[in-house]
Amino acid sequence: MLRLIGASSLDELVKVPDAVAIKVPLEVAPALPESELTQRFASFAARVGATDYISFLGAGAYRHYVPPVIATLAMRGEFLTAYTPYQAEVSQGYLQAIYEWQSYIALLTGMDVANASVYDGATALAEGTIMAVNATGRKAVLVSRAVHPNYRAVLQTYADGLDLDVDELPYAAEGTTDLSSIEAALADQRYAAVVLQTPNMFGALDALPSGMAEKIKATGTLVIGVIAEALSLAALATPASWGVDIAVGEGQSFGVSLAYGGPYVGFIACTTEHLRRIPGRLVGKSLDKDGNEAYVLTLQAREQHIRREKATSNICTNQAHCALVATIYLAAMGKTGLRNCASANLKRSRELEKAVTAIDGFTKRFSAPFFNEFAVRVPGGSAGSVLKALQKQGILGGVDLGRWYPELEDTILMTATEVTTDADIKQLVAALQEVRSLAGVR
Amino acid sequence: MLRLIGASSLDELVKVPDAVAIKVPLEVAPALPESELTQRFASFAARVGATDYISFLGAGAYRHYVPPVIATLAMRGEFLTAYTPYQAEVSQGYLQAIYEWQSYIALLTGMDVANASVYDGATALAEGTIMAVNATGRKAVLVSRAVHPNYRAVLQTYADGLDLDVDELPYAAEGTTDLSSIEAALADQRYAAVVLQTPNMFGALDALPSGMAEKIKATGTLVIGVIAEALSLAALATPASWGVDIAVGEGQSFGVSLAYGGPYVGFIACTTEHLRRIPGRLVGKSLDKDGNEAYVLTLQAREQHIRREKATSNICTNQAHCALVATIYLAAMGKTGLRNCASANLKRSRELEKAVTAIDGFTKRFSAPFFNEFAVRVPGGSAGSVLKALQKQGILGGVDLGRWYPELEDTILMTATEVTTDADIKQLVAALQEVRSLAGVR
Amino acid sequence: MPAFAETPLIFDIGQDGRANNYFAEGAPLSDFLPKEALRDELPLPDNSELDVVRHFTRLSQKTFSIDTNFYPLGSCTMKYNPRVNDAMANLPALRDLHPLVPDELAQGALAVMWELEKSLVSLFGMAAFSLNPAAGAHAELTALLIAKKYFKKYGQALTRTTVIVPDTAHGTNPASAAMVGFKVVSLKSDARGRVSVEEIKKAIGPDTAVVMMTNPNTLGLYEDQIKEITDAVHDVGGLMYYDGANANALMGNSRPGDMGFDLMHLNLHKTFSIPHGGGGAGAGPVGVARHLVPFLPTPVVRATNIVSEHEGWRPSDEMTFALDFNREDSIGTMRSFWSNFAHMVRALSYTYANGAEGLTMVSKLAILNANYIRASVKDLIEIPYDEYNRHEFVASAQALKRETGVRALDIGKALLDRGYHAPTVYFPLLVPECLMIEPTETESKETLDGFIAAFREILTAARENPQSIMDAPINTAVKRIDETRAARQPDLRWRPAPK
Amino acid sequence: MPAFAETPLIFDIGQDGRANNYFAEGAPLSDFLPKEALRDELPLPDNSELDVVRHFTRLSQKTFSIDTNFYPLGSCTMKYNPRVNDAMANLPALRDLHPLVPDELAQGALAVMWELEKSLVSLFGMAAFSLNPAAGAHAELTALLIAKKYFKKYGQALTRTTVIVPDTAHGTNPASAAMVGFKVVSLKSDARGRVSVEEIKKAIGPDTAVVMMTNPNTLGLYEDQIKEITDAVHDVGGLMYYDGANANALMGNSRPGDMGFDLMHLNLHKTFSIPHGGGGAGAGPVGVARHLVPFLPTPVVRATNIVSEHEGWRPSDEMTFALDFNREDSIGTMRSFWSNFAHMVRALSYTYANGAEGLTMVSKLAILNANYIRASVKDLIEIPYDEYNRHEFVASAQALKRETGVRALDIGKALLDRGYHAPTVYFPLLVPECLMIEPTETESKETLDGFIAAFREILTAARENPQSIMDAPINTAVKRIDETRAARQPDLRWRPAPK
Numbered sequence A, B: 001m002l003r004l005i006g007a008s009s010l011d012e013l014v015k016v017p018d019a020v021a022i023k024v025p026l027e028v029a030p031a032l033p034e035s036e037l038t039q040r041f042a043s044f045a046a047r048v049g050a051t052d053y054i055s056f057l058g059a060g061a062y063r064h065y066v067p068p069v070i071a072t073l074a075m076r077g078e079f080l081t082a083y084t085p086y087q088a089e090v091s092q093g094y095l096q097a098i099y100e101w102q103s104y105i106a107l108l109t110g111m112d113v114a115n116a117s118v119y120d121g122a123t124a125l126a127e128g129t130i131m132a133v134n135a136t137g138r139k140a141v142l143v144s145r146a147v148h149p150n151y152r153a154v155l156q157t158y159a160d161g162l163d164l165d166v167d168e169l170p171y172a173a174e175g176t177t178d179l180s181s182i183e184a185a186l187a188d189q190r191y192a193a194v195v196l197q198t199p200n201m202f203g204a205l206d207a208l209p210s211g212m213a214e215k216i217k218a219t220g221t222l223v224i225g226v227i228a229e230a231l232s233l234a235a236l237a238t239p240a241s242w243g244v245d246i247a248v249g250e251g252q253s254f255g256v257s258l259a260y261g262g263p264y265v266g267f268i269a270c271t272t273e274h275l276r277r278i279p280g281r282l283v284g285k286s287l288d289k290d291g292n293e294a295y296v297l298t299l300q301a302r303e304q305h306i307r308r309e310k311a312t313s314n315i316c317t318n319q320a321h322c323a324l325v326a327t328i329y330l331a332a333m334g335k336t337g338l339r340n341c342a343s344a345n346l347k348r349s350r351e352l353e354k355a356v357t358a359i360d361g362f363t364k365r366f367s368a369p370f371f372n373e374f375a376v377r378v379p380g381g382s383a384g385s386v387l388k389a390l391q392k393q394g395i396l397g398g399v400d401l402g403r404w405y406p407e408l409e410d411t412i413l414m415t416a417t418e419v420t421t422d423a424d425i426k427q428l429v430a431a432l433q434e435v436r437s438l439a440g441v442r
Numbered sequence C, D: 001m002p003a004f005a006e007t008p009l010i011f012d013i014g015q016d017g018r019a020n021n022y023f024a025e026g027a028p029l030s031d032f033l034p035k036e037a038l039r040d041e042l043p044l045p046d047n048s049e050l051d052v053v054r055h056f057t058r059l060s061q062k063t064f065s066i067d068t069n070f071y072p073l074g075s076c077t078m079k080y081n082p083r084v085n086d087a088m089a090n091l092p093a094l095r096d097l098h099p100l101v102p103d104e105l106a107q108g109a110l111a112v113m114w115e116l117e118k119s120l121v122s123l124f125g126m127a128a129f130s131l132n133p134a135a136g137a138h139a140e141l142t143a144l145l146i147a148k149k150y151f152k153k154y155g156q157a158l159t160r161t162t163v164i165v166p167d168t169a170h171g172t173n174p175a176s177a178a179m180v181g182f183k184v185v186s187l188k189s190d191a192r193g194r195v196s197v198e199e200i201k202k203a204i205g206p207d208t209a210v211v212m213m214t215n216p217n218t219l220g221l222y223e224d225q226i227k228e229i230t231d232a233v234h235d236v237g238g239l240m241y242y243d244g245a246n247a248n249a250l251m252g253n254s255r256p257g258d259m260g261f262d263l264m265h266l267n268l269h270k271t272f273s274i275p276h277g278g279g280g281a282g283a284g285p286v287g288v289a290r291h292l293v294p295f296l297p298t299p300v301v302r303a304t305n306i307v308s309e310h311e312g313w314r315p316s317d318e319m320t321f322a323l324d325f326n327r328e329d330s331i332g333t334m335r336s337f338w339s340n341f342a343h344m345v346r347a348l349s350y351t352y353a354n355g356a357e358g359l360t361m362v363s364k365l366a367i368l369n370a371n372y373i374r375a376s377v378k379d380l381i382e383i384p385y386d387e388y389n390r391h392e393f394v395a396s397a398q399a400l401k402r403e404t405g406v407r408a409l410d411i412g413k414a415l416l417d418r419g420y421h422a423p424t425v426y427f428p429l430l431v432p433e434c435l436m437i438e439p440t441e442t443e444s445k446e447t448l449d450g451f452i453a454a455f456r457e458i459l460t461a462a463r464e465n466p467q468s469i470m471d472a473p474i475n476t477a478v479k480r481i482d483e484t485r486a487a488r489q490p491d492l493r494w495r496p497a498p499k
């Protein structure tokens, strides 16, 4: 090969100017044959203490039952090792799957269209907000404090780049967004959008009450609805039904592994009005030369590789494979599976609620109806120390809301899903009782 | 559908005479939704105590490193859910894979041809013996006692059916087959075949010494060579090279899971002379109508579905998928991977030998060279009680040869492969030392 | 075939220097063993993992399977193979369990075997099952060895020398009988496609060891006089053997035990949704009536603490188990180790997924689907026994062949072109130009309708343009293959080019 | 396309009554929540698992991938994705780990992230990496936010408003700059296809915030004056950004840090063998020089016991780690949770599989393969910059188009027919009728030779029978697609039939 190329050696071919040649030895994880590499990673895995813990964690990342058939199909090499389906003629399979994903998200949210995915729920919110900014020409957004704090943090980071103002709506005593001052806030027409999440960070259902969306829109402001627990879409009134213009969210619950935080899959769905502002890829159905139905990436004029700095977003690589996992999950579940799963989440979380609040000193923090997680006020004032005590007993009791809300440092967000068992709840209750008596808290 | 069929109800369609209708309630494992079924099986798995044990077990079933790529490919649905490739035009892929398996086995054994697989190593021996019986017209076979006792047991079962005599050759002090009386035994030309295994049940290399095969064949007797540890084929002189007419064996070591005993994959390879006596399926290369190369099941006149009671065997379903796993394993390993793996087995087993025999009272039972397992005589006279004591320390120390050989009840067969670690050996040695001192044995 | 589907042999792809890095480089083998004990060379190719992946991925794409297409292959019960079964079989604790671990460390695995056996016992009405045999034919052999040993024990070894099989029987039946030294007598079916009580009575006698039957038989017809038949055979001292390949029609419907069978096998790889894997591995448990229990092959899974009155399944949670090798009258063992255990896990998983009610519905729907196809095609092709069938039925292209030259084989090949697997052809032997169709219960009505439409289209084309059917297949990776050449000039392996 | 490859939409297959039995039947939702909080109907189909399997298996078979074919898609680094990486990412302890577990229960995961970061630090000569961003474009955005915050901190937020990108840059570069409110200035390449020191000196000034470059650039050419360029930019107070999409040419060869880059990203889904998965998920770590470390996004993995002098990798076994969220100057966070962690596992697995020497060889062989193709086709197609290229090169069909009408696009389509993926076409923008070819190091010479032969055959056919190339593809599932129709009459989803 070198001869044909005309190079005398491989080193000649790859030579670089002296000024930039590497002068130090590289310190990189050392080469291991595969049979030893797998042992190395087994040792990493063994250092993950959480493995056998009973868990009531949620807050934007959920444990759900995933049928083995999902991975069997999604991990097929053709799907796993394809690039973006730029060459549609040899990518009809993947393109159709993305079209099906777009359809599922549209059906679940009730919106007109959905894109091929964005990075995750938080970036979906940021990108959705940019859509609203572009649609309205306004440079501020009004966000409920009950929206996931991580999502708001990402929105703030993006907003810093674009010099947008992010203002907050407080939450009310019941755990839903306090809308009492919203009309005043919107009066001067500064805001591109109002952002609410349902179920919100406290687990509470937090859709706009009927009539409110109309009032908001009357000020030229859009409504963005955030869904951090996608399974809730199987049960709750659709974002479209409560007046959302742009629905954004996280699809991890649809069969995607927890994987310590990623990759997950963000989605953006909207009304037809905003279609050409949607970021990222879209697959459309068209015809081929012979008049056969065919799928193809479309409306690419929105995208960075065509429009460069004028694009609706810079996104290129998205989360296609996670969206595929979700699509296969949704296909396998069907409406019946999703409904049964949602029903089990509702049931288990209420069992958990009942069991925990039956313990002296543990009370519900908020009264609003919830889906599969809810906030509990613990005796003694410190959620953190209760959680630490539970941890000693092999239980991850939930998320300390004080991490993000200083006023809630006595409050734990507890989650139960269809994989939560009676035994899990029993053990938690026993441990909480012990914690309470040991600490002498009342 | 019922209307078209003309039946009034599903029950009408499936009715049976009263005399044979079911009269009792069925007692069958109860229906569980999948999310609960998986928990049920997790509980079975949790009841398998052996999971975290350090293991020196072998004796016909071996722990080996299996690269993840093997299952990724073998578990592809097209392979997993195909039937026997009767319709060659739509099964070229699987047929080619079987042809490649036949080729690999032929190359590894040095024999002319190999079949598409039989059930396992033991039945391969039984079927190979029937080949010899058919070839020679003789109704007796002479089998070394150093052949795996389970294989000999199966041979005996089959022999009972066909009224064959199974006679034994003793083993010598070094752990190899005692051939001193063989010429006498063969003199009256009763035996269809002489059967030896290498490495044999004691781990010892037990190929015929040079010149011996000729002597045996001179009496019209065939030589059957058994290989229970297929990995040894990567290192040892081929069965062909020491005069085998029919090589039979077990391919589990080539990437097939231990799975508490099955499914594994038996192979039969032979010289061209015996080709038409080989049992089971064979794939051949031919041409299609357009002159393109094509693979197809061939020489089916040997098989039960054509010849019925005159077939070379009754086998129909074989172990195709295990053979596929092995084929993919061999392709991925290549000669370099196999050689390195064999080398590691030789190395580890010698380290184990050295470490164990350095302990006071533990001695090598046999002196013959070995591949990856060897027999150790324990102090105190009872292999069983040493193994029990090790078990209490989380170690499966090997196989008690007394299980099959009353004269070896003080002997353990210990195996080390490439997955045996330094730490494994250290822990074994520490435990053996403790066992010895606790028991006060000397 | 487009160029990218080409798949040279793996031996023609590899090249030195392409080895994957699975193990540390090992010391030369001659460091450990004398040269003369070692082989000279190892003539296998080194292939990069990418090349291996590409090779087998392409091969898989050239392989027809349930996962890709409808597979109405009669007698083979090509139902969907639920993936949860594979996942359960691959639980590391079960997958990586060595067969020689002490029983006390394998309780979960033994529990799986015990629970499966007990479920089968109740479902098929036998006294016990052995999970030992590796496939249907292996199970037949096992059962006939049991029969032989039984007769031997009762001093009839020399007289009971005949096995009777109907002409509809699968080839493994006579072949298995031959492997136990029995003389095989074939029995003609009656005009209704069944074994008649009269005929069987003529055939049996003091030399009868075993009569092998299946029910429904391989024509898909229920042997409605089965009780009379088994009674007659028992009257002359013979044993009745049930070939369970057709058990998919039977679950919750009727039980071989109640019909009077003494011996039976199951193809778990048919009825219990175990993937066929391109021809195996299978699993063929053998069931026996009470008098034959002592003869079962070893080992048998025995409960060691709680011994139940019940014969059927109950929860194993509180129980402990052992492998019992010590059984005086046993025929011995049939395999290297205990059972095709991974398949026992799959079969039990399938049982749990369905329960008694679900399994009953499985058989009902299998029967419904088969009848639906029969009723939908019978105006275009001869159905020799046109009545309610069970889970499969048989059509005959004899008349069509006379008219047009188009044979059963041609119809099968034309189906391949249309994305359907061919039915089983030329079996059972008694129906000329036979096509045996078994859709199974897991196919949707849309799929059946698609198949029916294709089948009807082919039958119409066969009359209008027979050559178009005789030329099939044309959409496949290769066209019809020269089988004579394959047999006359056997090319069964790759050989390295001479150096 | 044969009938059996047809794949109706999943919505057109399902039917009521086909639900799989994954969960026990649940109580009505209205038992738990008020009716008005619930949706009316859930208009999704119930599909049997068999139908789901068959559907997605067929879709997969209609999808071109590395596993099936050669994929010389320039700038995308379509190398083999080793399966051991996936297996490591799927170790249950790592796969099922919730992101909000306390750090002390996630030490193994944090160790993976730390070891990967340290390896990248040494390999690319930066002071630190953040694993936060989800892909290349996300990383660019992150880096530009860092730059913005940096300038803000030093009081230059209002003056440093311009980002300069060469005309060879990827579209994400300007798009990312726009998302941080920068003005984008495009820089023309010189006659050698490179950024010239002179031109850059003309372009930069006190308003320059960041100059974004890649090296080798997207023409596959090494920017041999890179040190002079970065010095010049630093002289005017600007920052240099390295787009790491081309890092597959660089490992063990030269380091962005040594070249003077202040910021960089990596596409782990290119260089580090993470599967592209049909367009994602990716992973885009951002590397920074020392002065920018405080601005990295949160969280950062911090060693809490042993703090090392070394910047590069060392074993983490004795170390403990924490996620650090408390970083005053940080730009904030870029995503819901920490990183695309499963991909960090894959990338570290890849690093362990190769080590420093192996990674160095990866880049060498990637360069060798690309040069081999260039040298093998340059007599038949114009190579605008015909010199030693790096891991990819660019050809132009401009002359061919003038002669024959055959465009770059047509050549790409004709390659599809022959089982090869099309090269990247029409990027970089400065080469008209551009074909960008990147073979990667994992392909064998035989595969390259096959591609070269096909490519040459197409170029010859383009001259002899141009229409045959303009009609391509013909062997594919569908032919060329009406893209205008797709955009004008957007059909982006299935809708239920009106009732």
Ligand SMILES: Cc1ncc(COP(=O)(O)O)c(C=O)c1O
Residues within 6 Å of the ligand: B315, B316, B317, C075, C076, C135, C136, C137, C138, C169, C170, C172, C173, C214, C218, C243, C245, C246, C267, C282, C283, C284
């Ligand atoms: C009726 C019948 N009996 C027996 C068998 C043999 O079973 P196996 O292939 O599992 O050995 C078959 C399998 O095709 C069959 O259809």
Ligand SMILES: Cc1ncc(COP(=O)(O)O)c(C=O)c1O
Residues within 6 Å of the ligand: A315, A316, A317, D075, D076, D135, D136, D137, D138, D169, D170, D172, D173, D214, D218, D243, D245, D246, D267, D282, D283, D284
């Ligand atoms: C040169 C270059 N820069 C940036 C990117 C963007 O990376 P990503 O797709 O991961 O967002 C790409 C990817 O195609 C690229 O080729």
